[in-house]
Amino acid sequence: MAPQEQLAALEAKYPGSLKQHEREGREGLPPLHNAVKGKACFRLPPEPSGFMTIGHAMAFSINYLYKEEYSGELWLRFEDTNPKKAARRYYDSFRRGIAWLGITCDHEKNISDDIDRIYSYGRRMVEKGEAYACSCEPSRAKSLRFEGRPCEHRDRPAGESLALWQEMVDKRHKEGTLVIRLKGEMGSADPSLRDPNLFRIIDHPHPLTGDRYTLWPTYNLANAVEDEICGVTHILRSSEFQSGLQELLRSRLGFRPVEVIQFSRFNFKGAPVKKRVLRPLVEEGVVSGWDDPRMPTVDGVRRRGIVPEAIRQFTLQVGYTKTEHEYDWSLLYAVNRKLLDPVSKRLFFVPDPVEITVDGAPDVEAVIPYHPERDLGTRSIATSGRFRVPRADLAQLKDGEVFRLMDLYNVRVRSSGGGVRAEYAGDEIQREGRKVQWTADGGVPVKVLVAGLLFDDAGKVDPSSLAEVSGVAEPSFSQLAVGDIVQFPRFGFCRLDSPGTMVMAHK
């Protein structure tokens, strides 16, 4: 049967089966369940115990994008319930990174501001016998939990637990001796519901509240309470946070339900965002700091010339899924390049320069536009026959071959290899033939840092992943301000990191 006949037969036997499906690719992020325009509320929940990573940036962007889409509210809420880990410089890192991304939050708070409020919920649960004070050794509690068996403290009278609670609040117990546990579901198949800890004593000054509290709520309780207080309607977070326990806590505390959407962590190839992996690199000096251009931190990618809009667009493109993924940097680079290309000045840069003298060269003042298509202005460069060109280009030229000094004139090589002599060969533009960048007198020495992958395919740290290229740039280079991004043609897009030092973003 011919294809047409087959289709006709199928349609006759199963009417309607062949109706064309609309192939509408998803535009932007998928719609949210139960999100009402003007009533949705989201949160950015960083723990101020490390620097902001690009993973945070993407997760935050998702929340922000939704907040915008639904005209909702957005909280920046520091999850600082572990005084041993929180530090002021990390709060700042997040504030800085969020501002850089162009994310505006409607409210900002720290959980440590609300400890008294969280206490009142805790106290109520203890009073009602829904939570109890437990003095088991951690290892014992753990193995009982593993087996799904309760300890003797579980049946302690509520009054007794309440007295202990008050003593804990009053700092009359030592760290590690007593905790408050939820009377959860000891027989549950989900081990996280088996009487988890709600409060524990941490005798360590907090960067914001000092020594005011030593009894601290654990993450799950603090979150359940805070999401209620903040009026959060939608939680979008990565999947290392399991939701079962918070749901249980919300229902025990009589809180309204919240939509929870989990997605897997945003990993980039060769640069894991886990603090556990990143911290040793800093401490052992493998990288120069948290803002090393190889680091997947916000400070790191900013230094190498990734622009905030690129992170936003990239996030929108890849969206979020529960699939494990490892983004190839080229995906981000492509987005960044499209943003940078139309607005970046082109500046001549000669890596590994070698001098040539052009015999018979006219004295020319070249006026060259900063961009081949856009009007980004021009610069003029005076020349008088002495140039520096890339060694690699010169090495590939045969004796007698003609090449072009870009935007200037043609030159014939006189001796090959390390040849330093050449002669003027007209200025008519030739379609074929090599075009090389050059600098004349007045070139500026420039160092370019080129970031590679911190970890190789085997997962081993590559200490030589930051390459350095030395060269010379044209005089207008010295007019750049730190933070400016330009393209060195045939080399790559680079950002001025400090006077005389560029960091390459990508080709």
Place this chain on the structure above:
RNA sequence: GCCCCGGUGGUGUAGCCCGGUCAAGCAUGUUAGCCUCUCGAGCUAGCGACGCGAGUUCAAAUCUCGCCCGGGGCACCA
């Protein structure tokens, strides 16, 4: 060990809920060509994927079951 959640080209995703023009779209990557005073941008063409097995069905990426593989959780971390 127990509990969740996943598996579509090299990479990232769309499609899966509601089976059919899906011999699978898009982006990135890569190859070739065009264009270009850049190896950038732009344009054209090519390459490349439904984890495995069984079942249901006229028809399975899509539904069912089993298996395999991966991630996360089970902290006095968040």
